[in-house]
Amino acid sequence: MRVNTRSLFCPCVCLCPTRPCGPAAPPGRGRPPALPRQRRQERLPAAMSRKGRKLVVDSLTRSAKHFTKSEVECLVKLFDTLVAKASSQFAGAGFDRTVFRDTLYNAFGMTDDAVLDRVFSTFDKDNTGCITVEEWVEGLAVLLRGTLEEKMKYCFAIYDLNGDGYISKEEMFQMLKHSLLIQPADEEPDEGVKDLVEIALKKMDYDHDGKLSFTDFEKAVRDENLLLEAFGPCLPDIKSSMSFEQKIFRETPK
């Protein structure tokens, strides 16, 4: 089963040329052996047993404060559908990167592969390459209903590509390098992006250490909320999230 996981995992990583050090590295670190066992236990509720699902919903309602019980039910239901759609490498415990990407693409119109990969890895907290029902509900809670606080943490995690707690100039460059559509003819192609990075840094780097710590980021965002998604969109916009909520939560009126 482990082998399976990896073989499905890797191609995806390779598809993302922008990010050589993404979640591909963590799986290499090796997983604690206890994990599969836990998976198996959780797999039961996910596998549509009525009673088990009710348990999951209950516990999730308690933990995820942004959703009501019926909303959690809807999300779990959606999760089940997605799991069913995905091939069963995880034996019904969750779904993989491809399904995740497709879902987010369809629901929120998020297209940027690089960003979607980062979103996947922030969802996939334990780095299994598989989104479980908890991860799914908690992740969506931030995406749809998150407070500014939660969203800041989420976005910072997305932008902090190597996970070292700082957004460095290089990371900014990575994220912004395709954002200039018109290149001035006489300048070096990268000049504009570097300049843009400098502008962003000037705006957000409060402690002037040439990189953004979470404190910098937080301060900048609190000052100007628009900077929350300064280095690329990673949250659904209000229209698509509204229509998503409408679609998902309305389907089950009970």
Added chain:
Amino acid sequence: MPAGAAAVPAVPVTPARPHGNAAGHGGARRGRRGPRVSFPRWAPVTLRGQLKGKDIDYERKGDLYKDIVTFLRGRSPRFIENMAKQEYSMSKEPAHKKNYQHVEGAEISGQSQSHHNLTEKTECEKGKSSSAGPTGHSVKPYMKWKSSGLSASQGSDKFPKKGSEERKSRTVSLTTKKKASGKSKSVKIQEASKGKASVSFEDVSESSSETDEDEQPVRRQEGSTDLSAEYWGIQKLAKYVKGGDPTATLIALCSMRDFNLSEETCQLAIKDTGCLEVLINLLDTEEIKCQTGSLKILKEISQNMLIRHAIADLGGLEIMVKILDSPDTDLKCLAAETIANVAKFKRARKTVRKHGGIKRLVELLESISMGSSYQAKDTETVRCAALALWSCSKSTKNKKAIRKAGGIPLLARWLKCAHANILIPIVGTLQECASEPSYRLAIRTEGMIESLVKNLSSEHEELQRHCASAIFKCAEDEEIRDLVRKHEGLQPLSALLDKSENKQLLAAVTGAIWKCAISRENVLKFQEYKTVETLVTLLTDQPEEVLINVIGALGECCQEEENRGTIRRSGGIAPMVNLLTATNPALLVNVNKAVGGCAMEPENMAIIDSLDGVRLLWSLLKNPNPDVQASAAWALCPCIENAKNSGEMVRSFVGGLELIVNLLKSNDKEVLTSVCAAIANIAKDEENLAVMTDHGVVPLLSKLANTNNNKLRRHLAEAIAHCCMWGSNRVAFGDTKAVAPLARYLKAKDPLVHRATALALYQLSEDPNNCVIMHENGVVKLLLAMVGSTDDILQEAAAGCIANIRRLALATEKAKYG
């Protein structure tokens, strides 16, 4: 003029140029002797404007670089980069430069308009004062002056027509304000026009609906050659706003907000770099973040009049109205607030209405229920929507649109909330709309007076001001005046008179007091609060808009006998009489009324007489404004009645009697009525009556006889009655066919008309021919009925008239049969 060469020597000169006063004079002097080296520096754009129409193309290259910095900036991108790093040292210099250019510009405008010899300083001063001189006059060596005039009218490509019109007012404002120092010229212009707008805005006695529309874009005079550090900074960011994906755009937009966008340099830099177009285009995208970022900037820079007009021209309002439907609250707020800023002129307001903006804004007010649990975000929405409605409500059609969209109950609902930042725009909107009768009705029926009165005691002067001016406008209606009293609003109004340092507030409060004082019960209340005494202290050293209201209020209070004494005792008569020399018609009408009111008391009259007040009133009969004429004539009535030796006094005014008799030729009913009343009083003096008769008062009065206006009938009949007393005037009235129409007045419904007519008929009946006419017109039956009246005078006059007719009949019978 060797201006082609001028640019080159100018380059080395500039960096060494000292700043401060000396530099300004130096530049000016050089300029006057003949445009030489400094030429392009002082009037850069100007020159270009001139070049367009002139055959001196060889100058074109000359004005490209005004100094070495500009020159290098134009040539070397590397230099720009390096300069950007040294912004601070550079940014101070242009400020000085601009200042002086402003002063120059002011002189230029004045001079170009008159044909004075420009080398003489004194002549220049004259030129400034005469702004009406013809333009376009050019003295060859001084093309600089002329061209500035040209550039002022040609400078703006977008508003060619308005430009020339604006130029006049700008010239005036500049010449008067030019000594003030410090800021750049265009800021001043804006201030001047703002001042103008706010004056008319405060002129609450009439609706400000159409009065603040005159704001027109003014093209600043600095050229693109005079570029600030901000300009380059903004241009750099503009590049990323234009050429980036949403992420890059967002970073650039956020960065742009770090500039001080309330500064005009930045605002215009955004416009001049073409960034404004991009910002507006961004609004039309689906990217909420970019829309928000763009609106945040637009909101700031739309404080600038030029930008407002540019936004409207670029179709920004339509898009912003559309954004009001957005699901994002922040975005909606920003759009509403920006609309509030932009919709400061008529065309913009119309655009908002035409695109359904009013309806959407009202819906925004509606969408939030005012429960106990509403949050900061909600109040922000309401605040912004109310601000936008406030701006829009300055157009009459928009007031209607707000009403049709169901805005009135919502305004009433939010009027009850406790947040001053919501209340100010809400009350602001209400006071704008209160010029419409339908709103006044609603204000009365929806119980808004109570809230307005409550907020008079708020701690925010602006809120107090709007409440007072809402009451001012509403109190035209009697029921509202009563409501204000019932809700105990008169006391806070009186108390607010103490805040005499805030003139706008004072104008609104005195206005409210004036209108409230129209009701007698309110005057009694004001007496209780000693308001009259306070008002008298406000008769001196106040701006005109305050004076109009103060004197209006005193005029109303005068109708109470007690107050006439109060005004005299607190020394109000002298300043009042002094105001008779004012020029503002609205003020004069009120002063006349107040003086007339005071004159009803003989003691006051003595003071007025000693101050020569009657002569001043009499001269106001010459005022071209019919309202002033009428009010002056009314005021003369009690004066003549109560003055000692009034006959002598009236005769002492040279040409006075002729003047007042000739006013009987006026077309204005009120003037005719008041003049008739005055003539009735004057005619009590026989000698004066004789003079008036010589001036042909009889045919003129007779000519007026065919009127249906009861008020005029009454005073006309009185005048005729009094004028009968001289010579053959009775016969003359009969000859000029005044009797028959007069006889018909007896059929009117107004008892006062009956009394005056009976008196006139009694006098006329002394002439037998008149009796015949009266009898033919069937007056006997009507007069017989009036003999039974309870009004003694009427009774007596009717009886006398019948007696005269009867006597004639008897005499005739006697002659026939006896």
